[in-house]
Amino acid sequence: MNKKIHLDPYLFISISMLSFIGLFILFSASESSFGAISRQLIYIVLGFFLFFIFSQPDPDIYRRFSFLFLILSLFLVASTYFIGTEINGAKRWLKFYVFSFQPSELLKLALPLFLSSYLFHKKLPISFKDTLIAILFIFACFLIVARQPDLGTALLVTISGIFVLFLAGLSWLFIFLCLSAIAVFSPFIWNNLLQPFQKDRIWTLFNPESDPYGAGWNIIQSKIAVGSGGIFGKGYGQGSQTQLNFLPETQTDFIFSVLAEEFGFVGVLLLVMIYAFVLLRCFYLAVNARDRFCRLVIGGFIFTFCFNVFVNLAMVVGLIPVVGMPLPFFSRGGTSLLSLFIMFGIITSMASHKKFMQR
């Protein structure tokens, strides 16, 4: 029984499809250069290896080491302040020889793991004290990433913590109070905490044509790319918006627009169906997981993942402001891809290790 290989075939097939379709689209977005995607291919192979590794251990191991993992992650993120590589004014990366590593990606795993292990034996409803402690951790993680600055990742880390807290049984009263407080303080946040470029992004969402060659350019070009794709798309490698470089950031934030332009509504439906399937499958796995820790981890992971996906999708079609949030499995980026594989590895581990005894 111990020799069993832990694997969820539905999940495995889904993420295989996502990662290879992603690679396929990335190839088109990189002017069909093999050099540009070979690195991504290496990450995918490495990712599958990590996926299998992380699928195998018993979930209790994750629970036991979750605090240590969180501290280590926070330490690595904090270290970017001092030894990070600066790109476009943000220090997010640690450079090891040829590989750059983005430690904030680890926090997206570490925070939900830690909160799940912290909350898994707490009585329901969660006490006010435990809620405050959890929120303190979440806020600390948010701050440390947001200061890099990396608002997109900070948002995802925060949301992963909030999901866990919510799934664990955060009281509705508390939720209501928080929402009211946000409503009251949001003008203050707008005036004092947002950077001018972040305000620009919000403004241009509502009126991209106001500055077609400045802040509005990206979103206008993305909408043109998506819209001109039509039902069946312009064909692989045939999207003029992509291939003639009108579409910005084709390999990262706007890679979905490439797919939408070249494969049309049909391609979009297929992609959304795969993501939706992953969501439903994980929902099923979570509900049937062996204990509360596993449920919370799977739930925290998958909902954060879906949140990430849909924020990106909503952003590129102009439903919400542009926030730097890549599309999982599609956008170029090694650390993010590896952490995704690790995440699904952990989900597989949580889902496939059944409990031995009934308490």
Place this chain on the structure above:
Amino acid sequence: MKNDFQERQLEINTFTQRSLFITILLFLIIVIFLYRVFYLQILEHDEFDEAAFENKTYTVPVQPLRGKIIDRNGIVLTDNIATFDLITNPSEINDPIVFLNDINKVINLSESEKTNFLNSFDDRAFFNKELILKSNLNEKDIAKFEVQSFRFPYVFVGKRFRRIANGNDSFAHVLGYAGVLTDTSFISKKFNRNSWNDALYSYANGLIEGKSGLEKTFDDVLKGKFGYKKFEVDSKGRFIKEIDYLPPVKGDDLQTTLDLKAQLRAANLMQDKKGSVVVVDVQSGEIVVLLSAPTYPINKMANGISKDQYDELLNNKDKPFFDRSVAGRYPPASTLKPFFAFHSINNQLINWENVIRDPGYFILPDNGRMYRGWRQIPLGRIDLATAIVRSSNTFFFDLAYKSNISDISDDLIKFGFGNRVCLDCFQEDSGLVPTPDWKRENLNFSWFKGDTVNLGIGQGYMISTPIQLAYYAAIIASKGDKKKLFISESNRQNSSKEVITTEAFNNDDWQKLHESMLNVIESDLGTARGLRNSKEFLVAAKTGTGEVVSLNSSAEYNRIREDISLRDHAIMIAFAPYENPKYAISVIVENGESGGGVAGPVALGVLKELLDE
């Protein structure tokens, strides 16, 4: 107290409910998102497809060729002549310096051509646009390059046109020229403004427009319609490939009434003279010859002239740019006398039988002031016809004295004076028919009877242009029919006929006037009798000598004569053949002194050229 089992069920239920809640929320987002994509990709697809197409296309204008200008016999007066430029594709050239060294061995390049090439090279290469290496290749260069062209696959000889006028510059003023475009206001929104920098030129000097003469007046007819080329470009504006081409539409040819041979003959006769020759068709109003001398190098003006040469022309005291034929301001002098014949008889001041004594001068009864032309001898008792033949000043001083200025100016206007007489001449001057009002407003003096008297011999304040004199001659020739003059065939329909003839001045009167003008040449006493034997057909004419300065003593006159520029202008109006007049002509030779002796031979020479054919 809840037990473990209940606790566990509660936890599972809470988790299930809450994750179901989030999942439903997420699916709601999926639905919104899919609707959004559906909206963009299907409902609004056409609009975004159009936008994507606009993004990737760059439309550049393609210059049309201008129409030709053609003379009455079908000879081309202004044409598009091909020239050849050496053109490169910089984006295909690796090292511009090595390339320049190589090509320089085949075709010699000047330092400025090399510098220009290197300066524009990077930019042109980046945007994948063509670059002209050398303009206006000669045949030898082309032959040398063609032999070696296999070594330079990214270099080719491109054809560009130049606007070249025929006729040895004799048509400079009337044809005008087309030069580099300065007014860009016509540029439509169809083309991105920047795309004009990349316009595909048909002319070696780029975008051109009519600057003067017919080129300017008929610019809309001649200029044609721009075509376009659409290129696929990337977001940086680099040309990828050509995707659409609408050829330009060549401008319409302009059919004119001008006669190249007669114009050349006139230019030849006016060589080294200043002045003008205008010939019009008596019946139709066609302008056949329209010459202003001296002229200027029109093809250099159109295709490039050195600053020095241009300045020299501009500062030349003979004013070669000035179009004397339609804007030269001259007194009509004695050529106005036939008009006074019409005016006096029409207003019943005299008849053809009335005789007066010409003592060689006229004394104004009001103040005793004596009016005389210099060189006037007493002519004795003369009638109107003789007064015209011999150009008696006294007779016409007397006629003007008997009339009044408002009647005179009314009739002058009927003959086209004081108005533009040409439908399509460039910058035509209206001349001046003086009136008491005019004098008061402009000179702050009231009108004197003496002013009217002076007008009797076409001197004083009145100003006429050569084309007005030709028009006036044509009205006399056609016995009172007037038709506005025109150069372009398209204006023939706009030239309607008006009749001046009245009961008081009928066809018999016109015939008598014709006879008197015939005798100006044919009679032994005529002022232009010297021309009698130089032709095979009969010509009616009137000479004139326009005073440049007013003088009263012949001593003063002789002194002034020393200065050529102050000598009198020689003027002649004429029409021929006498029996059935076809052409009317006016000739002015500035400082030529003798209407019959200097302007006359020019007029006859041109008429001969026209009637011999």
